[in-house]
Amino acid sequence: MYEEHEKQSYPNGNGQNESNKKDKNLGGMLLSGLAGGLVVALFSGGIFLSVLDNEEQTAGTEQVTGETTNETDQSNEDVIPTTNVANDNTEVNSLSEAISNVSDAVVGISNIQQVNLWEESDAAGTGSGVVYKKEGDYAYVVTNNHVVEGAQDVEVILTNGEHVEAQVLGTDALTDLAVLRIPSDQVTTVAPLGTSADLTVGDTAIAIGNPLGTEFAGSVTRGIISGLDRAVDVDLNRDGMADWTTEVIQTDAAINPGNSGGALINTNGEVVGINSMKIALESVEGIGFAIPIDDAKPIIEQLETGKEVQRPFIGISAVNLETVPARHKQETLQLDETVENGIVIADVEVSSPADSAGLQRYDVITKINDHEIKSMLELKTYLYRETNIGDKVTVTFYRDGKEQTTTLTLSEQSGI
Structure with missing residues (x-):
């Protein structure tokens, strides 16, 4: 059986009429898996993943020094080692100050849903958020998309215990970010956004959020930056295949259910990441992830305007060539053994850039701009990270076993 083919966007049309009646079996299987929607494979508090790498992490150790107070003492008595606590106290004071500058800006998020017709709406889940901006009558809160997904209403729970109704301005499943707006009259603290570009492995990392709900609101955990640019696959439509690979910060600061959307800060009290997920396996301990704030900022700016994130769009649905049986590669696609990788177009959206460029079902794309x-x-990773809306790209593809090229102009399309 074929895997469900992946779509580069939501189709707006029914696709081109197929005049060339090739192998109906292949075409039927290519089209049978059209996904009806996108669902984030993330849950409040973390994504359940397999272990990416077995990495050894070393814990910090305190230095203990032995000192004698009398140089003339020649006795053989044991000298009691003493711990120099001056540096430790300085660090603790510094961390306390950093935390106090941010803690009141880390709020609770309550996802209100109605279970059925006969019951009143109630909190279906809780998470965390960060007040990052206060402007006029409103304050703005960033959180995870999966924290507010499916909500009929959303409430922000301030550190003084007040529940404030929030307006969801925008959400983005691909980056797992959402922006909310609340009245600013009770907001006293705004978290400063730092940069994640200067982070190095071993830096102190502090996670602030509401693990397990509001009962433990404002909990603080401390660890280090365990890794940078970690690639984590995300399955949006739950078909067992990765729809996107997100780059995240790895930390051993404890991140538990309810921490999602909270702040990962540095020792200066600046937000360097938005806590998003963890590996939840009995055999794994201390592997949590946060969205780098430098990656989050441009998405936040778009969501704040109430618009969906716009990304370059081609307008095709396709399956990976490696999933196509050898018989169809030879008989239907007419490929020889030298073509090992690529994507097979299953459908072309009417009036899309791909349609205008003449791409068709069964074309096998092997390159974009070489x-x-x-x-x-x-394909998505390259388009979303390396190109912009309006760019012209060269597409290399095989049709009936022959290599061809075409040029298309990337258009604007919300979603994927």
Whole structure:
């Protein structure tokens, strides 16, 4: 059986009429898996993942020094070692100050849903958020998309215990970010946004949020930056295949259910990441992830305007060539053994850039701008990170076994 084909966007049309009646079996299987919607494979408090790497992490150790107070003392008595606590106290004071500058800006998020017709709406889940801006009558809160997903109403729970109704301005499943707006009259603290570009492995990392709900609101955990630019696959439509690979900060600061959307800060009290997920396996301890704030900022700015995030758009649905049986590669696609990787177009959206460029079902795309494309995931990654709306790109593809090229102009399309 074929895996569900992946779509680069939501189709707005029914696709081109197929005049060339090739192998109906292949075409039927290519089209049978059209996804009806996108669902984030993330849950309040964390994504459940397999272990990416077995990495050894070393814990920090205190230095203990032995000192004698009398140089003339020649006795053989044991000298009691003493711990120099001056540096420790300085660090603790510094961390306390950093935390106090941010803690009141880390709020609770309550996802209100109605379970059924006969029951009143109630909190279906809780998470955390960060007040990052206060302007006029409103304050703005960033959180995770999966924290507010499916909500009928959203409440922000301030550190003084007040529940404030929030307006969801925008959400983005791909980056797992959402922006809310609340009245500013009770907001006293705004968290300063720092930069994640200067982070190094071993830096102190502090996570602030509401693990397990509001009962433990404002909890603080401390650890280090365990890794940078970690690639974590995200399955948006739950078909067992990665729809996106997100780059995250790895930390061993404890991140538990309810921490999602909270702040990861540095020792200066600046937000360097938005806590998002963890590996939840019995055999794994201390592997949590945060969205780098430098990656989050441009998304936040777009969501704040109430618009969906716009990304370059081609307008195709496709399956990975490696999933196609050898018989169909030879008989239907007419490929020889030298073509090993690419994506097979299953559908072309009417009036899309791909349609205008003449691409058709069964075309096998192997390159975009001389960048090899081995999967739909690689296509999305390249388009979203390396190109812009309005760019012209060259597409290399095979049709009936012959290599061809075409040029298309990337258009604007919300979603994926």
